[in-house]
Amino acid sequence: MTITLNHLNNIPTISLIEPYCQTYTYDIGNNLTHLSHQAKSNTWQQTLTIHPNSNRGTENNNQNNFDTNGNLLHLDNIANLDWYYNNTLNKLTKADKSNTTQYYVYDYQGNRVRTVIESNHQVQSQRDYLPSLDLSINQAKQQSSTLHIGTHILSESSKDNAKIPNQTRYQLTSHLQSNALELDDKAQTLSYEHYYPYGGTALIAGKDKTQVQQKRYRYTGKERDDSSGLCYYGARYLAPWLARWISPDSAGAVEGLNLYVYVDNNPIKYRDPTGHVKETPEQQAIEEGAVGGVEKSEAEKHTTIDKNISSIDLTTMRKIRQDVLQWGIFKDLGKLDSSSRFFEEDGSVYPYQEHTAIAENKIKMLRENKNTHLANMISNDVPFFDALVQFSSSGKLKDMVFKQYKAANCGECSDIMLHELNRHYPDMVVEILEVPGHAFNLLNRDQSTPLFKPDKWNADTLIIDAWKKKIYIKGESMPEYYHDHINSGGEFINITKHQTQMNLNIFTVPKKK
Incomplete structure (x- = not known):
């Protein structure tokens, strides 16, 4: 038996593991236009409408869903989006709770440093991001800090000054750096997650639903926002269920003319560490080992040419x-x-x-x-x-x-x-x-x-x-x-x-x- 969650992590159901088949259809512009999911217990279809004069795509055939810079303004049945002048996401207003808004704060380099959730103009929770350290506090005065050290996460919580024991979560990753298996310090399973190709959750399992829902860093090692299901990559956000970015690449046509396509629609081979460029795990390993102490600019790092090009003489x-x-x-x-x-x-x-x-x-x-x-x-x-x-x-x-x-x-x-x-x-x-x-x-x-x-x-x-x-x-x-x-x-x-x-x-x- 498994616990499976939708892309918002808030509708748990119980189901049996079973084989499934997904078929993806793309147009000439490299846009996903149709997804067919076939399984014994569940079959569904998804269609995206692509604007004839651009690569902007929506689920509802409404091309007014984008601002003049090409940023998506509405996630169907999830939230409305508001953007800053520099094309960073400003706030997200829940579709089913119009009085609930999540705000995003960035530093001068465009890196997200804080998220705040308000309901009826009252702060419900706040999360601050420091290098390798997250600090969060919620309305119930439950405060927690999460320290990321290599392959494991140290989580510390407290409530009303009463300290709760630390918890260590060891994360074992796939070839794409997706966090598939989480273990505690006694090697007991906290969660197991299997992903669809573009990062949606096919199944997620664990003995304790609370422990499962505490997992935030997931597909390709990126944080998934509970409020929206969006994955944050630094330069922009990925919508896994749409298999595309929700804003165009600010670096321009470095990866091709389609500024919304994720890793050239080859998510089994490639990952995108920054929101700008696809790379294979081998490329990442070579770059990290080759430059020896080089600190790469997150805002402006782009891809490298195929390393298999042969030498001459x-x-x-x-x-x-x-x-x-x-x-x-x-x-x-x-x-x-x-x-x-x-x-x-x-x-x-x-x-x-x-x-x-x-x-x-x-x-x-x-x-x-x-x-x-x-x-x-x-x-x-x-x-x-x-x-x-x-x-x-x-x-x-x-x-x-x-x-x-x-x-x-x-x-x-x-x-x-x-x-x-x-x-x-x-x-x-x-x-x-x-x-x-x-x-x-x-x-x-x-x-x-x-x-x-x-x-x-x-x-x-x-x-x-x-x-x-x-x-x-x-x-x-x-x-x-x-x-x-x-x-x-x-x-x-x-x-x-x-x-x-x-x-x-x-x-x-x-x-x-």
Whole structure:
């Protein structure tokens, strides 16, 4: 026998375990349009209506359910949603209890730091989120704190200053980091949960219903809100029963043009740790092991290119190196004025001179013009990263660099070379690595090698520095100059392009001692 709960965790029923089959139907835009559930005791259908001119989907065929930014305003039979100007969820008003509202509070980075539930304008409960620690208090003056340490949770409760014994909940996870089995400190089962592909609960079981309902961190290790059934991922919220996000990706079309689809509709293989990007468990393990102390920005972390792309060989890369050195655009970039090109042909540094000051002014005007174009695109509802991709790959940037201002720093050089290299070698991974004080391109780096350990890069990686007019083959000669920049620490930006896919990662890297 099992205890099963609906997605709101508040309607327990008893049922026998039995096989079931679910069939998912998608449209050409990658939207789930129909879900069929077949089981001996229960058969049901679910249909989503997709707007013909967008990827916004609803259960009730009401396209007025979204605000102008594409945020969902109504969850059928659950709640009405209200959003802040910056597209973070502000409050949720229960559909069956209009006098009950849940409020959400965020810090300056957009991370949720508090939830408050009010009923008849009286606070019923409040939960504060600190790093690895949750503090909550309810109307009955029951106060609890929950400490998350790796794979286990330490829960402490008290009422009217009377302390209740601590409870440790060990959480055993699936390959997607979904919390499937919870044990106490005596290895006795507290709860077991099996999930549908998109995070809905197929069954949840335990000896004590109260213990089962205390479980909050569930599918892919994310918190599920009791009031709504929504799962909080940091950048946005997932509705498991809809198999989609309730707001568009604020990072833009990094994962494709459908800004609502969850992990490209492949939830068996992928998870999304931040609400921005899908990744396999293997990718997460490689990234965590590769960067060695790198602290990734939660707000702006995006995906990596497929790590299975094969490497080439040194002979081929020597030929490519010679070809690129002869490109007219590569030579022309090296001839442009620059406010930061302090190197002579032999690598020596020359002092700041008058022509450098003129170039500095050109670069300033170029970037102001570029920012104006990006702002115009964003004002027309083009997401920032999408606008950046479109602008940098268009002829407009080249015109500004080569004709209008005749100037470029390393950033402009690497932007232009990214798309030129991709155009000539679409089957190889092309990258921009922007480190403190410099930016350059990489071609053919094996994506399973750690980005911040150049010694680990495959020997047939090309380091292309159009600003310095140099191209190096990692296995033959790679100046310490690049190692020093990478070891200096600070904010790093990595843009990858392979065929038509383009992705962005932002990292904060500690300085190596």
